Amino acid sequence: MEYPSKVLAKAVEEISGLPGIGKKSALRLALHLLRQPESQAMVLGESLQKLVTDIKYCRDCHNFSDAEICEICSNPKRNDEVLCIVEDVRDVMAIENTGKYRGRYLVLGGKISPMEGIGPNQLNIPAIERKLETGSVKELIFALSATMEGDTTTYYIYKKFKHLKVNFSTIARGISVGDELEYADEISLGRSIQNRVPYDEKD
Amino acid sequence: MEYPSKVLAKAVEEISGLPGIGKKSALRLALHLLRQPESQAMVLGESLQKLVTDIKYCRDCHNFSDAEICEICSNPKRNDEVLCIVEDVRDVMAIENTGKYRGRYLVLGGKISPMEGIGPNQLNIPAIERKLETGSVKELIFALSATMEGDTTTYYIYKKFKHLKVNFSTIARGISVGDELEYADEISLGRSIQNRVPYDEKD
The missing domain is CATH 3.40.1360.10 (Dna Topoisomerase Vi A Subunit; Chain: A, domain 2)
Structure with a gap:
């Protein structure tokens, strides 16, 4: 695909570097930004940059x-x-x-x-x-x-x-809330029987 | 959803402002950027900003x-x-x-x-x-x-x-290359008969 502008080509290339976004979606997103007020792309760009420069990992828990x-x-x-x-x-x-x-x-x-x-x-x-x-x-x-x-x-x-x-x-590993036993995989079902818990009417 | 960091929350909010990207995908993209070298998010952010500031519309054709x-x-x-x-x-x-x-x-x-x-x-x-x-x-x-x-x-x-x-x-409006007539909509098929073209063996 040839792009009419190098700036657009560069933006499409960078956006399509994100996981799950191909060239066509990237172009769609870039054209969307061009139709919006300029501030939207400016704020988005800035917040992506701030994300990697300003975020810290908690010294204690690494969150x-x-x-x-x-x-x-x-x-x-x-x-x-x-x-x-x-x-x-x-x-x-x-x-x-x-x-x-x-x-x-x-x-x-x-x-x-x-x-x-x-x-x-x-x-x-x-x-x-x-x-x-x-x-x-x-x-x-x-x-x-x-x-x-x-x-x-x-x-x-x-x-x-x-x-x-x-x-x-x-x-605990077991049957998800809302699951029907018939369709549960046998390992989860097996674990949920092994690790059964006392019945609690308030649960 | 509560985010552990305001910078992350802001980035997720901005990314999810793009069409077709919800909060979950936005979070996935933000976390992806955080796992990559810092330069990727910097370049992406910059190219989005440049996209809206540097792109011009051709004076003649508006491309x-x-x-x-x-x-x-x-x-x-x-x-x-x-x-x-x-x-x-x-x-x-x-x-x-x-x-x-x-x-x-x-x-x-x-x-x-x-x-x-x-x-x-x-x-x-x-x-x-x-x-x-x-x-x-x-x-x-x-x-x-x-x-x-x-x-x-x-x-x-x-x-x-x-x-x-x-x-x-x-x-020309007509049957797409690769289409079977049986499944074509009648308007396209009708047009393609009306607007038939001389047969060209080189086509």
């Missing part, structure tokens, strides 16, 4: 943050005794959105994956160690993907810290 | 251009005698990609659409007049959408200039 310590870590009302290990910032957001967790987090930044060349050294495991050294953590919750890589990472961290006086737990 | 006159209008090898009227810059690119047209273009910037409040005054019709006044144009090709709005626009322009010594034509 994204505007300050050196993120809002969750600096909130005195959160429970220091439980620490939830997640792979990714998105997982923090997902768990926060449930409104069911008031403890702290630790973002690993990935999971052990020999296929992608990610070993334990690339993950924020020393940060877990620092958290555990404070002595306030009583329970470590693993909230990693229900995949082989997630399970490997959970096991690696468990083995590394199992000598410490701390309880380990993982988030 | 996008880096200079005051676009590459097509300033190319002396193009045929001044045919002028192709299109709605949009994308249509110029589409026709250029066919490699079958060597004349000039004129970008209307839309089509007459009472529903969207677009009347003839919002379109670049005076630019057609200027082109026709030079006396070099012998044929005006209408290459507008095959919709009611496109047809209305074609008719409006035709009526406005039909007193001038210039031939009017529209791009």
Whole structure:
């Protein structure tokens, strides 16, 4: 595709560098911006640049943050005794959105994956160690993907810290709310029977 | 959805202002940029800003251009005698990609659409007049959408200039290459029979 303008060609090329956006969609987005008030593209461009220059990683939990310590870590009302290990910032957001967790987090930044060349050294495991050294953590919750890589990472961290006086737990795996048993995969169904919980009429 | 950082929230908000991109996709794109080298977001941001500040509209044909006159209008090898009227810059690119047209273009910037409040005054019709006044144009090709709005626009322009010594034509409407007659809509099929062309063994 030939573009009538180098500026347009450059914008299309850069936009189509984003995942899931091809050249045609990129052109559509660029033409959309050209039809809007100039300020929209200016603000969008600036906020993308600010995103990478201004965002910080929380020193304690490696969540994204505007300050050196993120809002969750600096909130005195959160429970220091439980620490939830997640792979990714998105997982923090997902768990926060449930409104069911008031403890702290630790973002690993990935999971052990020999296929992608990610070993334990690339993950924020020393940060877990620092958290555990404070002595306030009583329970470590693993909230990693229900995949082989997630399970490997959970096991690696468990083995590394199992000598410490701390309880380990993982988030429950089972049948999703709204699922019909007939269509559930047998592993999830098997786990949900094994890990059945006392019936609670208030649930 | 709560975001751990205001910079991230702002970026997500701005990205999701683009058509076809929701909050979830916007977050995915923002997190992608954060995983890439900082330069990618910087270059992307800059090229979006440059897009709206640096792009010009060709004085002659209203195509996008880096200079005051676009590459097509300033190319002396193009045929001044045919002028192709299109709605949009994308249509110029589409026709250029066919490699079958060597004349000039004129970008209307839309089509007459009472529903969207677009009347003839919002379109670049005076630019057609200027082109026709030079006396070099012998044929005006209408290459507008095959919709009611496109047809209305074609008719409006035709009526406005039909007193001038210039031939009017529209791009052929018919069966797309690769289509089976059985599944073609009857209007296209009807037109393609009415407007049949002499058989050419080289086609």
